[in-house]
Amino acid sequence: MEQLLLVSAARYDHVRTVIAPALARGEWVVSDRFRDSTYAFQVAISDVDLEPLFAEVNEVVIGSSMPDLTIILDLQVEAASARRTLRGPESDDPSEAIRDFQSIRAGLLKLAAREPERCRIVDGDRRPDQVEEAIWREVVGLV
Numbered sequence: 134m135e136q137l138l139l140v141s142a143a144r145y146d147h148v149r150t151v152i153a154p155a156l157a158r159g160e161w162v163v164s165d166r167f168r169d170s171t172y173a174f175q176v177a178i179s180d181v182d183l184e185p186l187f188a189e190v191n192e193v194v195i196g197s198s199m200p201d202l203t204i205i206l207d208l209q210v211e212a213a214s215a216r217r218t219l220r221g222p223e224s225d226d227p228s229e230a231i232r233d234f235q236s237i238r239a240g241l242l243k244l245a246a247r248e249p250e251r252c253r254i255v256d257g258d259r260r261p262d263q264v265e266e267a268i269w270r271e272v273v274g275l276v
């Protein structure tokens with residue numbers, strides 16, 4: 134629960150100081166990870182049910198700054214782990230070794246199923262240029 138509240142506090146500040154002012158200026162905002170990552174990392178793998186707290190906190194934190202489109206780059210846990218190994222040890226987060234990535238992935242896919250209009254799953258198990266093209270198809274569909 135502490136992590137959920139701490140990450141949410143940082144997001145509260147980020148929404149007000151960066152995201153909301155940019156939207157007010159009419160700019161597009163692209164964020165690498167947002168509320169759904171918090172759901173996956175802090176709620177989906179929690180032993181206690183944090184769903185009600187998450188819903189309440191997010192109403193306050195995100196308010197009207199919900200994304201119109203969320204791209205979920207999906208990859209089997211084993212393939213993601215192999216990529217992290219390739220990336221090398223210098224960027225390793227020691228807590229990642231013991232993370233329940235199956236549940237994290239399941240959490241994101243559950244959100245995508247709940248909100249199919251906003252959340253689009255893109256198969257990440259392809260060449261970078263193919264992934265890029267699939268992302269653009271989703272973005273173009275929005276504008």
Ligand SMILES: Nc1ncnc2c1ncn2[C@@H]1O[C@H](COP(=O)(O)OP(=O)(O)O)[C@@H](O)[C@H]1O
Pocket residue numbers: 216217219220257258259260261264
């Ligand atoms: N389509 C891809 N094919 C092969 N390797 C990839 C692909 N996309 C990303 N990678 C590699 O996988 C690693 C993790 O990717 P990254 O985008 O940093 O993921 P994250 O932000 O989730 O940690 C990086 O070393 C990156 O170069």
Ligand SMILES: Cc1cn([C@H]2C[C@H](O)[C@@H](COP(=O)(O)OP(=O)(O)O)O2)c(=O)[nH]c1=O
Pocket residue numbers: 140165166167170171172174175226229
């Ligand atoms: C955005 C976010 C990240 N995290 C975790 C995931 C990562 O292990 C770590 C750093 O996230 P991040 O910097 O987004 O790393 P990456 O995209 O390279 O995986 O923090 C959370 O636990 N909750 C969150 O809301």
